[in-house]
Amino acid sequence: MNRVRCLVLNAALGPLDYKVPEGMTVELGQVVECPLGPRTVVGIVWEAERLPGTDVPAEKLRGLRGLYPIPPLPAPLRRLIEWTADYYVASLASVARMALSSGGALKGPASITEYRLTGGMPERMTPQRLAAMEALEGEQATIRELAGIAGVSEGVLRGLVNQGVLEPVEVDCDRPYEEARPDFAQIELSDQQREAAETFSAAVREKKFAPFLLDGVTGSGKTETYFEPVAEALRMGRQVLVLLPEIALTENFLHRFEERFGVLPVLWHSSLKSTERRRAWRAVASGDAQVVVGARSALFLPFAKLGLIVVDEAHETSFKQEDGVRYNARDVAVMRAHFEGFPIILASATPALESLQMAESGIYEKVDLPSRFGGAQLPDIDTIDLTEEKPPHGMWLAQRLVDGIAERLERGEQSLLFLNRRGYAPLTLCRNCGFRYQCPNCSAWLVEHRFTRRLACHHCGHEAPSPAACQECGEPDCLVACGPGVERIADEVAERLPEARVFVATSDTLNSPGRAAEFIAAVEAKEIDVIVGTQLVTKGFHFPELTLVGVVDADLGLEGGDLRAGERTYQQVAQVAGRAGRGSKPGEVLIQTRHPEASVIAALAAGDRDAFYSAETEMRRDAGAPPFGRWASIIVSSEDESEAREAARRIGDTRPDVPDCMILGPAPAPMAQLRGRYRYRLLMNARRSVQLQDVIRHWLGRVDHPPGVRVAVDVDPYSFV
Numbered sequence: 011m012n013r014v015r016c017l018v019l020n021a022a023l024g025p026l027d028y029k030v031p032e033g034m035t036v037e038l039g040q041v042v043e044c045p046l047g048p049r050t051v052v053g054i055v056w057e058a059e060r061l062p063g064t065d066v067p068a069e070k071l072r073g074l075r076g077l078y079p080i081p082p083l084p085a086p087l088r089r090l091i092e093w094t095a096d097y098y099v100a101s102l103a104s105v106a107r108m109a110l111s112s113g114g115a116l117k118g119p120a121s122i123t124e125y126r127l128t129g130g131m132p133e134r135m136t137p138q139r140l141a142a143m144e145a146l147e148g149e150q151a152t153i154r155e156l157a158g159i160a161g162v163s164e165g166v167l168r169g170l171v172n173q174g175v176l177e178p179v180e181v182d183c184d185r186p187y188e189e190a191r192p193d194f195a196q197i198e199l200s201d202q203q204r205e206a207a208e209t210f211s212a213a214v215r216e217k218k219f220a221p222f223l224l225d226g227v228t229g230s231g232k233t234e235t236y237f238e239p240v241a242e243a244l245r246m247g248r249q250v251l252v253l254l255p256e257i258a259l260t261e262n263f264l265h266r267f268e269e270r271f272g273v274l275p276v277l278w279h280s281s282l283k284s285t286e287r288r289r290a291w292r293a294v295a296s297g298d299a300q301v302v303v304g305a306r307s308a309l310f311l312p313f314a315k316l317g318l319i320v321v322d323e324a325h326e327t328s329f330k331q332e333d334g335v336r337y338n339a340r341d342v343a344v345m346r347a348h349f350e351g352f353p354i355i356l357a358s359a360t361p362a363l364e365s366l367q368m369a370e371s372g373i374y375e376k377v378d379l380p381s382r383f384g385g386a387q388l389p390d391i392d393t394i395d396l397t398e399e400k401p402p403h404g405m406w407l408a409q410r411l412v413d414g415i416a417e418r419l420e421r422g423e424q425s426l427l428f429l430n431r432r433g434y435a436p437l438t439l440c441r442n443c444g445f446r447y448q449c450p451n452c453s454a455w456l457v458e459h460r461f462t463r464r465l466a467c468h469h470c471g472h473e474a475p476s477p478a479a480c481q482e483c484g485e486p487d488c489l490v491a492c493g494p495g496v497e498r499i500a501d502e503v504a505e506r507l508p509e510a511r512v513f514v515a516t517s518d519t520l521n522s523p524g525r526a527a528e529f530i531a532a533v534e535a536k537e538i539d540v541i542v543g544t545q546l547v548t549k550g551f552h553f554p555e556l557t558l559v560g561v562v563d564a565d566l567g568l569e570g571g572d573l574r575a576g577e578r579t580y581q582q583v584a585q586v587a588g589r590a591g592r593g594s595k596p597g598e599v600l601i602q603t604r605h606p607e608a609s610v611i612a613a614l615a616a617g618d619r620d621a622f623y624s625a626e627t628e629m630r631r632d633a634g635a636p637p638f639g640r641w642a643s644i645i646v647s648s649e650d651e652s653e654a655r656e657a658a659r660r661i662g663d664t665r666p667d668v669p670d671c672m673i674l675g676p677a678p679a680p681m682a683q684l685r686g687r688y689r690y691r692l693l694m695n696a697r698r699s700v701q702l703q704d705v706i707r708h709w710l711g712r713v714d715h716p717p718g719v720r721v722a723v724d725v726d727p728y729s730f731v
């Protein structure tokens with residue numbers, strides 16, 4: 011090749027052609043340095059025929075500057091990038107960037123200087139230095155990272171280096187990971203687990219595309235079961251990717267992984283330090299990283315010899331990315347397995363309707379684990395009709411639920427109360443003038459957080475100190491908290507059961523792996539009697555002494571009334587119910603609701619999963635909703651209200667007339683303002699036969715906008731705000 015076509019990592023540019031200088035050899039997929047004006051941009055050598063561009067005459071071509079010292083992106087990964095860009099109506103560059111997600115890794119082998127405490131003391135101790143030294147105990151990182159950890163300036167740390175309190179350590183950026191041992195621990199599987207595991211392992215040995223839906227009730231041991239095909243892949247020298255929905259869950263997973271395989275897996279998520287990132291990236295690309303556990307962004311890593319993907323808690327909506335490229339990692343993972351030819355396991359106790367439908371139509375093979383491991387029984391579920399069993403005035407828990415907790419306290423067992431609302435109260439208003447505290451950037455109320463004495467917006471992060479007087483009328487002591495959040499429920503438990511030790515478990519309190527580990531240890535050591543938590547505690551956790559689960563407000567999730575509200579409520583409540591009675595003691599679940607007759611709630615109470623799924627399936631079929639029809643939303647936004655409205659109107663006016671495709675809107679989005687941007691929304695609902703993406707690309711490609719306008723396309727949306 012003396013001339014190549016490159017995909018450059020700049021969404022505004024099309025593909026560019028370059029000359030290959032004398033003496034340089036390039037392959038397809040090679041990551042190269044492309045001159046662009048005075049700059050150099052990262053490019054990937056691509057099949058010219060798959061990337062239509064303008065044919066610049068040879069004499070006008072500029073030469074490539076060089077090659078990055080990393081393996082070329084393999085062809086199946088290039089196909090995955092193309093598929094993702096095409097399906098989610100995104101630019102190839104923005105998808106490709108997710109594969110090259112470590113700038114440091116491109117630079118090749120390197121070492122860096124990190125610093126750690128020596129145990130020495132500075133000549134002069136200041137409060138700042140003392141605080142820094144305490145925070146850095148056991149840490150080793152670059153000065154900049156340490157400054158972030160300690161919350162001090164880099165200058166303070168440089169001072170400590172000069173005084174010999176911190177010492178430099180040269181670290182090889184690519185030092186190898188310890189080897190995982192497939193047979194480190196032998197686990198005795200139950201008969202049903204063994205049968206499932208053998209099905210998966212056989213597929214790993216086959217090295218062919220095989221999508222599985224591992225449908226196992228809560229506590230059935232899905233993790234232990236899919237560890238067997240992981241081990242099989244390791245024995246064959248192939249790599250494995252395990253996707254988890256939330257980093258807060260990984261702590262528990264890492265522990266179990268280490269017990270089974272003797273080492274920790276390689277971690278990948280957005281808060282890795284840049285050095286950890288490049289080390290992981292390079293080990294993935296070289297094939298040395300055996301098992302990678304990560305958030306959805308791990309999906310695009312350039313594995314050298316991937317042999318299995320597991321998507322755990324596959325129904326979780328956090329696999330859907332809600333900005334940038336709006337992809338669903340669960341679905342893209344299946345495509346990756348397809349392009350590269352290996353099995354994929356989607357594991358869940360409450361599969362998405364889409365996944366069940368795929369199983370029903372024979373595309374996925376369904377593997378069931380119908381009972382809990384070790385003879386544990388599924389919990390008894392009952393509803394509390396709040397219109398009849400009213401909580402005392404100003405309180406939120408019915409007496410029967412409080413009595414249930416009191417019983418557990420007496421027996422030394424634990425309870426979990428679930429309410430998917432962080433903070434103390436979702437709305438603060440003035441008793442005097444009726445003023446409601448609203449976010450200045452979003453169409454949302456500010457949520458009171460009593461622990462931190464602040465009002466916060468959960469959408470944009472805006473925060474203000476809790477006011478002493480109303481900001482509108484100036485009246486002091488007139489603000490009332492409306493409705494409960496988890497903090498308020500925790501207060502109520504403390505008031506009604508003063509002897510209970512209560513812990514609030516949310517992303518505010520479990521915001522680091524360390525905190526999550528402390529929490530698990532405290533529950534296991536029985537230092538906590540009552541956990542009050544958000545969706546964060548609904549899944550993954552295994553606490554044998556937890557025998558009562560209370561759902562504080564099962565109706566909350568149904569209020570939005572969007573397409574997925576029923577399914578989401580079912581999944582959340584079924585998952586949190588699944589935390590009860592996982593050990594030898596039986597579990598009980600009490601669901602507080604004002605609508606015990608609603609089909610979701612009734613199905614949950616009856617433990618009748620099939621009833622829920624068949625009602626939901628019929629509803630979706632009637633509505634032409636996924637998986638029977640397709641949805642896409644188009645969000646038009648701008649910091650200027652009239653500009654957003656105008657742009658949305660122009661898009662609406664040019665809507666194409668396509669058979670079997672309905673286009674609704676534009677209308678102000680339910681969140682009409684978000685992070686300071688005004689938003690309008692159009693919704694498309696089409697039959698499956700419609701080439702929805704082509705329609706969208708064609709349509710939006712013809713409309714121009716002022717630079718301040720953003721048009722985001724969301725195919726198979728999960729968020730309807």
Ligand SMILES: Nc1ncnc2c1ncn2[C@@H]1O[C@H](COP(=O)(O)OP(=O)(O)OP(=O)(O)O)[C@@H](O)[C@H]1O
Nearest residue numbers: 198199200228229230231232233234359383550552
């Ligand atoms: N074969 C086994 N041998 C020993 N312990 C097992 C076995 N299978 C499962 N367990 C234990 O049973 C408990 C439940 O298993 P696990 O957490 O994998 O269930 P799960 O199906 O993922 O549940 P959930 O969907 O509720 O998270 C865990 O403590 C696990 O270690």
Ligand SMILES: [Zn+2]
Nearest residue numbers: 449452467470
């Ligand atoms: Zn906000």
